[in-house]
Amino acid sequence: MTNDPLDQLLTRAFAAEIDKLADPEMVDRILCRIRRQQRRRDLLLSTMLTLGLAATLILVPFNFSFMSLWLTQGLDQLPAGGWLGALKSTAPLLVAAVLIPCLFAITDEAV
């Protein structure tokens, strides 16, 4: 604070008005909202992680066997469907890999 009486007057006047608005209940309300939001985000994150993990666990062995077949027997021995079949088999994993983080980001923003 400076020596200027007007600076002191203004600082005092503002401080007096601001002090009147202190409200512990408002602090509690704000913190409650933050904790609620945090819980929602945590729940969302764990759900998405579970979904992603489940998708990976289901699809990876499937793709792994397909890849082994492809590598051991060569391109000529691709299972029925050829490239299209190969694409189809990897598509769910790719879709899951792209969609799950997108879905999380969108929902997280909304929360």
Add this chain to the structure above:
Amino acid sequence: MTPSDETLAFQASRLNDHAAFEVLVARHHARIRFLQRRFTRHEATADDLCQETFMTAWQKLASFTGQGSFAGWLSRIAYTEFLQFKRRQGRRPLEVEGIADAPASNPSPDTGPDLERLLGIVERHEALMLILSYGQGLTIDEIGELLQVPAGSVKSKIHRAKARIRKHFKLAEAP
């Protein structure tokens, strides 16, 4: 020793420390509530915007770099929340109406003129500068950055407002 706002902000951000943020809310909520009441002139709306300000601050805490004060950073969020509210209302965002329109109360002989009387005699934009400077504790540069006006303009508006108050209440200049 009491930790500074900036230390608490980093603690809250990096360690996800709710207790540190609680101290910041306790320290600043009255100031932000005051600012939103001045902006909106509506108690319930101001309280909502005050809560929104802290919600946004919590979400964006990682973006607080420590350049400038935490108070300034928080006031910027409060002002943005207010502008967004005005946009949602479909009114011109910079119309900070009624910022100095409160009815003047009787001055107290012991403490001098109260805030409403002090702000009642200056222009709206000057009142806003005084609120941000003396009420929110922002520096001239922070006010300029917040309102997107040159620092020189902020300085001259504050100077003019103070000259008006000095003249009106016949207050002496600083020795």
